[in-house]
Amino acid sequence: MAEKTAQASGTGHDVIIVGGGPVGLTLAVALARSVPGIDVALVDRRPLSVPKDARASAIAAGVRRVFEAIGVWPGMADAANPIRAMKITDSGAGDIARPLFLSFAGEVGPGEAFAHMVPNTASAKALLDAAEGQVALYAPAGIAGFTGHGGRAKVTLEDGRILTAPLAVAADGGNSALRGMAKIDVFAHDYKQSGIVTTIGHELPHEDTAYEHFRPTGPFASLPLKGNFSSLVWTETPERARTLVEMDKAALAGEIEAVMGASLGAVEVADAVQAFPLGLKLARRFAGDRIALIGDAAHVIHPIAGQGLNLGLKDVAALAEVLVDAMRLGEDHGAADVLARYERLRRFDTALMAGMTDGLNRLFSNDLAPVRALRDFGLSMVDRFGPVKQGLIRHAAGADGAKLLRGVAL
Amino acid sequence: MTATTINPEEIGKFQKMADEWWDPTGKFRPLHKFNPVRLAYIREKVIAHYGLDERAMHPFKGLRLLDIGCGGGLLCEPMARLGADVVGADAGEKNVKIAALHAEQAGLDIDYRATTAEALAEAGEQFDVVLNMEVVEHVSDVSLYLESCCRLVKPGGLMFVATINRTARAYALAIIGAEYVLRWLPKGTHQYEKLVTPQEITSITRRNGMHVIDKTGVTFNPLKDQWGKSRDMAVNYMLLLGKDA
Numbered sequence: 260m261a262e263k264t265a266q267a268s269g270t271g272h273d274v275i276i277v278g279g280g281p282v283g284l285t286l287a288v289a290l291a292r293s294v295p296g297i298d299v300a301l302v303d304r305r306p307l308s309v310p311k312d313a314r315a316s317a318i319a320a321g322v323r324r325v326f327e328a329i330g331v332w333p334g335m336a337d338a339a340n341p342i343r344a345m346k347i348t349d350s351g352a353g354d355i356a357r358p359l360f361l362s363f364a365g366e367v368g369p370g371e372a373f374a375h376m377v378p379n380t381a382s383a384k385a386l387l388d389a390a391e392g393q394v395a396l397y398a399p400a401g402i403a404g405f406t407g408h409g410g411r412a413k414v415t416l417e418d419g420r421i422l423t424a425p426l427a428v429a430a431d432g433g434n435s436a437l438r439g440m441a442k443i444d445v446f447a448h449d450y451k452q453s454g455i456v457t458t459i460g461h462e463l464p465h466e467d468t469a470y471e472h473f474r475p476t477g478p479f480a481s482l483p484l485k486g487n488f489s490s491l492v493w494t495e496t497p498e499r500a501r502t503l504v505e506m507d508k509a510a511l512a513g514e515i516e517a518v519m520g521a522s523l524g525a526v527e528v529a530d531a532v533q534a535f536p537l538g539l540k541l542a543r544r545f546a547g548d549r550i551a552l553i554g555d556a557a558h559v560i561h562p563i564a565g566q567g568l569n570l571g572l573k574d575v576a577a578l579a580e581v582l583v584d585a586m587r588l589g590e591d592h593g594a595a596d597v598l599a600r601y602e603r604l605r606r607f608d609t610a611l612m613a614g615m616t617d618g619l620n621r622l623f624s625n626d627l628a629p630v631r632a633l634r635d636f637g638l639s640m641v642d643r644f645g646p647v648k649q650g651l652i653r654h655a656a657g658a659d660g661a662k663l664l665r666g667v668a669l
Numbered sequence: 670m671t672a673t674t675i676n677p678e679e680i681g682k683f684q685k686m687a688d689e690w691w692d693p694t695g696k697f698r699p700l701h702k703f704n705p706v707r708l709a710y711i712r713e714k715v716i717a718h719y720g721l722d723e724r725a726m727h728p729f730k731g732l733r734l735l736d737i738g739c740g741g742g743l744l745c746e747p748m749a750r751l752g753a754d755v756v757g758a759d760a761g762e763k764n765v766k767i768a769a770l771h772a773e774q775a776g777l778d779i780d781y782r783a784t785t786a787e788a789l790a791e792a793g794e795q796f797d798v799v800l801n802m803e804v805v806e807h808v809s810d811v812s813l814y815l816e817s818c819c820r821l822v823k824p825g826g827l828m829f830v831a832t833i834n835r836t837a838r839a840y841a842l843a844i845i846g847a848e849y850v851l852r853w854l855p856k857g858t859h860q861y862e863k864l865v866t867p868q869e870i871t872s873i874t875r876r877n878g879m880h881v882i883d884k885t886g887v888t889f890n891p892l893k894d895q896w897g898k899s900r901d902m903a904v905n906y907m908l909l910l911g912k913d914a
Contacts, residue, residue, distance in 0.1 A: 271776060273726065296726035410774045423776070586726065588708040589747025591775065596693050 269421030272300040272395060274582070274592075275414050276428045277402055277437045279303035281316075281379075282554030282571040283430030284386040289329045289579040291393035293669035294586055300422055302414065303398040303431075307387060312379045313458060313530045315490050317342065317469075317482055319374050322572040324666035326385075334385030340485050341372030343467040346522075372467070376482050376490060397422070405440035407548030412593060426593030428551050428578070433540055435556035441547050448539040450561065452477055453500035456492050457532040458484070459515060462524030465489055472518055479518050488529060491515070500534040537561060545605055546598035551578055558609050570609060576661035577604040583669045604661070687767045690741030699853040700743055706887055706896040707802060707907070708747050711829055714883060714909050715798055718827055727752025735796040735821060737786050738804035742768035742779065749777045753798070757781045758789060790817040799828040805865050806832050812873050819877035825914040828879065831887070831907040835864035839904045867906055874910050883909040 274290060276283045279301055287301050301307075318326070318339070326332040390396075397416060404415035405427065412427035414437075429437035438445070465483040472479040477494030484490055495503065503511060508528040515526050540559040545552045554571030581601045585592040662669060693701040712728075715721070721728040730752035736745050739757035741764060749755045749772070757779055759765050765783040772779045782789075799822050808814040822828050833843045840861050847853045871881055886902035889895075896905075 293724065294726045295722065295724055298726075410771075411776060425775075586750070587723075588705060588712060589750040590705075590708070591746070591750070594693075 269423045272424040273298045275300045278430030288389045299394045304401040315378045319569045321664040325663040331385045335381040338381035339375040339377045342374040345469045412549035429556040433555040433559040444543045450537040452494045458530035459526045576663035729753035732797045734798040736800040786817040790820040795823045802831040822912040828910045879910040
């Protein structure tokens, strides 16, 4: 083989992915499945195993097609619940009636759900099974250093081992250590809001419908899981969040019913309640010398539209395609011009999504009458103007761009 | 930095030139722009001819490949990444050192030699694939040169020839246009009377046991700012020749 597998300066690979979460794992599997013989290293500071996590994530239709194209969807399909309708309501503090402005009953293709709720354990298991034996695992292994000059990415592990490759990929989350070592700056904004997540059981069936309630303190969403269960995510002030986390479950169920109205009947809290601070983070660049950023390492956005993970998996679809195209021509897949192609593909979509969710959040997270009037007007305009609504749904479903997002193998 | 076979003084001397060769926006920009269309053509035809796995990371594994007039290694490195066992030959000692230095830094194992097609043929070397890209228009004796190249191809093997046709349009575009108007290339890079037509290459190589498998024109699309295959062979063209088994 022409590529030297071991150099004096470390163990050589084709790509080093740092971060074994869903985004890093999906890239590893996509590359291994698309390019037989590729040598992918996957580094994570924790041992890689199915997480003890009762949460579920919304997977847009385009991203589901990525999972189908790389062969991991069958492993999660049984546990996934389709979202076939989305109802958005705007309830002001004093409103008794909650007028329904927008109901996204649209589907991406005929009979195709525009998203699925997939339990995190199911997606992790399917991805780990697919990665088994296909990637060189370095876990648990923290990273101690990175350099990207001299034509190679060089990642030094805390135990002193050195890995080299034409490219390293940072998939190690919002506080990415690799991004810091590559000296890529981040634009950060603190929303001064907390996100709260939990799971509820409810009396009435959800009919595969997601509900989003916009309240003065921020959005409140319920997303349908298997059976009479829904995943909840909503935002509160940090003080109020602390109160809710400490509240007993019966009292909390009452609070939730008060927000949700009668749509799902009586509810009970079925899982631990967690709160986390919300912020916007955007890396100044998505690529640098011998490094590409994907997922939360590149961008953390407001969870208002449930798009965080989807945006990360769209990064994967774009980067995998750019890298595979370069490899097929024998190009240096970590070279600046190749990484520039990836950056071009992702910057706009990310900025658009970050701006949209940020704007939505600002628009809805207050109770000023003029703003309320404006947003009522805006939403009813969207509802009346079909093509815009279809466009919004299609965008949220990720039906644009890369081959994998169209379900086409690389 | 890895252990190198090149001495440190020479690294200093050649690093700058290597950087120049490999800067896609620098002096060799025209070659970098031209590379994707050549690479895609070579890849497609070699995979089809030898029935290789087009999805593989190293589809050319097991193939012995020669790049004649390799320059800084712009074709050798992709060929090595595709898995081929690559010999890069260039008459210029300096080019070979630049190419070797860059390959070393990229972690690629390529056998660069300061030699000529004639000398390699004399030594009895043979290859599955011979790349003869943008060279014939620079040699002094086309017949003699191509005869040596043909001897370098194993029976049943392939040779790619890329060059510029000898037509009025080639004179206007490739010489006046590229050298004098657009200044993509230094003046004097190409001389009209040295240009070679596809018919001339076909008849010389046929006398040396080779047949044409495929031919294509290559044209520049200024709107896309990229080169692509075309039926128009009046200026730039590529020939794929097979050695009789």
